[in-house]
Amino acid sequence: xxxxxxxxxxxxxxxxxxxxxxxxxxxxxxxxxxxxxxxxxxxxxxxxxxxxxxxxxxxxxxxxxxxxxxxxxxxxxxxxxxxxxxxxxxxxxxxxxxxxxxxxxxxxxxxxxxxxxxxxxxxxxxxxxxxxxxxxxxxxxxxxxxxxxxxxxxxxxxxxxxxxxxxxxxxxxxxxxxxxxxxxxxxxxxxxxxxxxxxxxxxx
Numbered sequence: 001x002x003x004x005x006x007x008x009x010x011x012x013x014x015x016x017x018x019x020x021x022x023x024x025x026x027x028x029x030x031x032x033x034x035x036x037x038x039x040x041x042x043x044x045x046x047x048x049x050x051x052x053x054x055x056x057x058x059x060x061x062x063x064x065x066x067x068x069x070x071x072x073x074x075x076x077x078x079x080x081x082x083x084x085x086x087x088x089x090x091x092x093x094x095x096x097x098x099x100x101x102x103x104x105x106x107x108x109x110x111x112x113x114x115x116x117x118x119x120x121x122x123x124x125x126x127x128x129x130x131x132x133x134x135x136x137x138x139x140x141x142x143x144x145x146x147x148x149x150x151x152x153x154x155x156x157x158x159x160x161x162x163x164x165x166x167x168x169x170x171x172x173x174x175x176x177x178x179x180x181x182x183x184x185x186x187x188x189x190x191x192x193x194x195x196x197x198x199x200x201x202x203x204x
Contacts, residue, residue: 035089178198
């Protein structure tokens with residue numbers, strides 16, 4: 001499990017908190033990377049996604065990433081088939097997903113005081129499975145996923161939709177994000193962003 005560097009969370013001057021899920025609330029990125037590798041291998045595309053590429057694309061919807069991979073490698077992978085296979089591999093790896101305690105405690109400390117929401121590039125099913133696995137399903141007032149918007153991160157759509165659902169103006173929301181695409185999405189929506197540093201992973 002990775003450990004995060006110190007995060008400077010805001011203490012006031014906001015009316016809502018919106019959290020990314022993977023890589024922000026939970027340490028799920030290694031499980032997602034393995035799921036990507038397995039899914040691509042199933043469809044004859046083993047080795048086309050290095051770990052550096054995976055992290056650079058963090059936060060974006062699976063469908064959009066498959067479209068990009070097709071363009072870059074001259075492939076004709078079916079985005080829906082890859083999405084399904086990746087989700088099934090990830091479902092079988094849920095036991096490896098851990099909480100980022102510092103971020104979760106910050107969320108819990110504001111529960112009932114301001115609206116709390118999740119804005120994730122995951123599918124609805126993937127987000128629900130993850131939140132259930134780590135016991136966070138009841139913490140958030142809204143969970144908005146890639147299934148709920150036309151354009152995924154780095155477009156601002158998901159953050160604008162989340163702000164609309166919790167009925168707080170975007171400029172009065174603080175977004176907590178780890179990936180460049182998500183940070184760009186929240187900033188484009190007019191939100192203040194707290195960046196979660198990449199975890200320091202101990203290699204045993």
